[in-house]
Amino acid sequence: MTKGPLDGVKVLEFAGIGPGPFCGMLLSDLGADVVRIDRKGGGRGSKADITSRGRRSVALDLKTPEAVEACLKLMEEADALLEGFRPGVMERLGLGPDVALKRNPRLVYGRMTGWGQTGPYAKAAGHDMNYIAITGALHAIGTKDKPTPPLNLVGDFGGGALYLAFGLLAGVIQARATGTGQVVDCAMSDGAASLMAMFYGFKASGMWQDERRANMLDGGAHFYDTYQCSDGKWVSIGSIEPQFYALLLEKTGITDPAFQAQHDRDAWPALHDKLAAVIATKTRDEWTEIMGGTDVCFAPILTLAEAPSHPHNVARQTFVELDGVVQPAPAPRFSATPGAIQAPPPGIGAHNDSALADWGFSTGEIEALKGAGAL
Secondary structure (H helix, E strand, C coil): CCCCCCCCCEEEEECCCCHHHHHHHHHHHCCCEEEEEEECCCCCCCCCCHHHCCCEEEEECCCCHHHHHHHHHHHHHCCEEEECCCCCHHHHCCCCHHHHHHHCCCCEEEEEECCCCCCCCCCCCCCHHHHHHCCCCHHHCECCCCECCCCCHHHHHHHHHHHHHHHHHHHHHHHHHHCCCEEEEEEHHHHHHHHCHHHHHHHHCCCCCCCCCCCCCCCCCCCEEEEECCCCCEEEEECCCHHHHHHHHHHHCCCCHHHHCCCCHHHHHHHHHHHHHHHCCCCHHHHHHHHCCCCCCEEECCCCCCHHHCHHHHHHCCEEEECCEEEECCCCCCCCCCCCCCCCCCCCCCCHHHHHHHCCCCHHHHHHHHHCCCC
């Protein structure tokens, strides 16, 4: 099997939740050797824990000095490290970046938090919704009546895991060129703010009103919104460009001259109601037959159960099944070194011996860890 583009990159992951495991999954899917440090006695693992796929698990008791020393030895072998604890936790364990970089000066030490390592909120608890709340993102998403959390896609995964993966790989490139590692302080609040760059540009140019459903991309425009069909299912329409908008009118059979005022914000509410009434005359599948795959910029809104069976997803093998669990395939795609799911989610401690041996531990050292109760 062709190995992914990150073949040869060694990543040490300290087990966490949410964006940390997702970052580890992304790196593993593209070929990195990811070894995860789990808490000894922390459970068995589950094949449905999709974001844990593709790495090996070593279970250590970090309250023992032997386990701490084992982690430092692993850091000596790693290109990158990722951890998602609150600021100060790794330092209290004796595994902070100052200690790690002394042991391995080329290590890229990635830190995933919601608020970042510094700032007034740095030591406070929080979740995705809170992190994106202070960036303007949450205020911009939802109905006129209230902001709506966009799952945990914008903070945890978009602003967190993706930025950490990006930062780690940038750091590895720099370290391979210079021999010098560094700390990557990845705050979900920073990443979410970065994701809002275009919208801050819109606001600065006067193109964005600072309220929900009043703008082109937030459901305020009738030509960029979701609509309910006669069967209660939904479709998405995004006919922004004039030629796409003209095709929308053609496909829906709309001849009302009021629709010619596409960008008249004052007309949007009335045009929205009129378009909603038209879409409500047919089922989702009927509209898909009429507009699917055309330049209307249309797609049916599918449930999680439906999405893997959509013809486009099937054709591109966007979803795969592993051990009976349907899950997203590795992304993005590479022509010469395609990524692949390296293995199902591991059982906790399933690779105590093999992973440590591959990362430079002798049989005697492994047995000593077991004897000390650290492994």
